[in-house]
Amino acid sequence: MEPIRVLITGAAGQIAYSLILQVAKGDVFGSSQPVILHLLDITPMMGVLEGVVMEIEDCALPLVKSVVSTDDLETAFKDIDAAFLVGSMPRKQGMERKDLLSGNVKIFKTQGDALNKYAKKSVKVLIVGNPANTNAFICAKYAPSIPKESITAMTRLDHNRARANIAKRLSVTADKVKNVIIWGNHSSTQFPDIKSAIVNLPQGSTSVYNAIKDENWIKTDFIKTIQARGAAVINARKMSSAMSAAKAAADHMKDIWCGTPFGEYTSMGVMSDGSYGIPKDIVFSFPVTTQNKTWKIVQNLEINDFMRSMLDVTTKELVEEREEALVVCKD
Numbered sequence: 001m002e003p004i005r006v007l008i009t010g011a012a013g014q015i016a017y018s019l020i021l022q023v024a025k026g027d028v029f030g031s032s033q034p035v036i037l038h039l040l041d042i043t044p045m046m047g048v049l050e051g052v053v054m055e056i057e058d059c060a061l062p063l064v065k066s067v068v069s070t071d072d073l074e075t076a077f078k079d080i081d082a083a084f085l086v087g088s089m090p091r092k093q094g095m096e097r098k099d100l101l102s103g104n105v106k107i108f109k110t111q112g113d114a115l116n117k118y119a120k121k122s123v124k125v126l127i128v129g130n131p132a133n134t135n136a137f138i139c140a141k142y143a144p145s146i147p148k149e150s151i152t153a154m155t156r157l158d159h160n161r162a163r164a165n166i167a168k169r170l171s172v173t174a175d176k177v178k179n180v181i182i183w184g185n186h187s188s189t190q191f192p193d194i195k196s197a198i199v200n201l202p203q204g205s206t207s208v209y210n211a212i213k214d215e216n217w218i219k220t221d222f223i224k225t226i227q228a229r230g231a232a233v234i235n236a237r238k239m240s241s242a243m244s245a246a247k248a249a250a251d252h253m254k255d256i257w258c259g260t261p262f263g264e265y266t267s268m269g270v271m272s273d274g275s276y277g278i279p280k281d282i283v284f285s286f287p288v289t290t291q292n293k294t295w296k297i298v299q300n301l302e303i304n305d306f307m308r309s310m311l312d313v314t315t316k317e318l319v320e321e322r323e324e325a326l327v328v329c330k331d
């Protein structure tokens with residue numbers, strides 16, 4: 001099998017440290033798919049990156065054909081088939097993710113331009129760096145030759161958190177909970193929604209709503225816990241989520257590459273096409289299914305008044321972020 005070229009930016013950072021191994025072991029692109037790893041970081045991190053490359057070699061992995069480690073954009077983006085754009089600054093205690101916007105969004109303007117010039121036109125791109133939705137919007141804007149459907153933002157960590165939280169409450173493992181949805185922004189305005197979720201209990205399959213039987217908890221504590229989970233990890237670890245973020249990035253790209261399991265959907269930040277009344281031209285997290293390396297928004301879910309009010313809040317934030325990002329990128 002021909003190797004594929006996979007770029008991971010921020011390769012000397014903490015998410016990449018977990019993610020590289022998952023990609024290199026075949027967990028993302030398949031257990032028989034050889035890879036050429038392209039690892040990008042900034043010049044001062046080249047020494048650290050050298051150590052990461054030594055460790056990759058020492059893992060003695062059969063699927064790794066070669067490793068390109070670099071601080072040069074053309075070398076990093078040349079002929080890539082898939083990209084995890086992670087490299088950017090994480091927030092510290094007390095910050096909101098949108099506080100990172102002015103610093104981080106320009107990285108995604110530059111990398112959008114590099115995708116446009118050097119990557120394969122079929123490349124699939126996952127934006128992890130925060131604020132992820134708006135960075136994805138800017139990246140797509142500066143990569144006009146890449147289909148905008150090919151650039152998606154990561155809300156899979158929130159999706160996995162919602163799944164795991166419900167599973168814990170119902171005393172089952174996370175794989176038994178399906179079809180939770182994260183709507184909107186990867187921020188504290190996101191709407192974690194379990195209206196369509198189902199759980200496979202020992203006595204049979206039922207809706208999560210019926211199994212939990214506590215609408216007040218679903219509408220208050222559950223939502224707040226998922227919205228604030230990133231901040232809770234920062235408060236405890238004094239550093240942002242990394243292991244769970246890398247797992248979510250691997251899950252997201254695997255679903256793009258291999259498709260979602262039959263009857264299941266996941267959550268991804270994708271360029272809105274106007275579905276569910278969400279304005280076009282913002283990267284909004286929707287329920288999606290994937291097949292043949294493309295996603296489709298799940299249609300015809302019922303949206304009640306409570307849900308609409310939650311969607312409105314996160315939409316407003318994304319529109320504001322987009323406007324701010326466009327101003328920053330003009331400079």
Ligand SMILES: NC(=O)C1=CN([C@@H]2O[C@H](COP(=O)(O)OP(=O)(O)OC[C@H]3O[C@@H](n4cnc5c(N)ncnc54)[C@H](O)[C@@H]3O)[C@@H](O)[C@H]2O)C=CC1
Pocket residue numbers: 009010011012013014015016040041042045086087088089090091107127128129130131132154155156157158186240241242245
């Ligand atoms: N969407 C999501 O669910 C999540 C997003 N994140 C975000 O991912 C990003 C990375 O997080 P960590 O790996 O923990 O941070 P980190 O600080 O450990 O690593 C970031 C790496 O990016 C590099 N970098 C900075 N500017 C770069 C550039 N222009 N090109 C290439 N590399 C560059 C840094 O030198 C550093 O090695 C942050 O923005 C964080 O907020 C983190 C967790 C979840």
Ligand SMILES: O=C(O)CCC(=O)C(=O)O
Pocket residue numbers: 090091097130157229230231233234240241
């Ligand atoms: O919370 C942050 O800002 C960094 C990590 C993250 O995005 C998350 O844990 O959800």
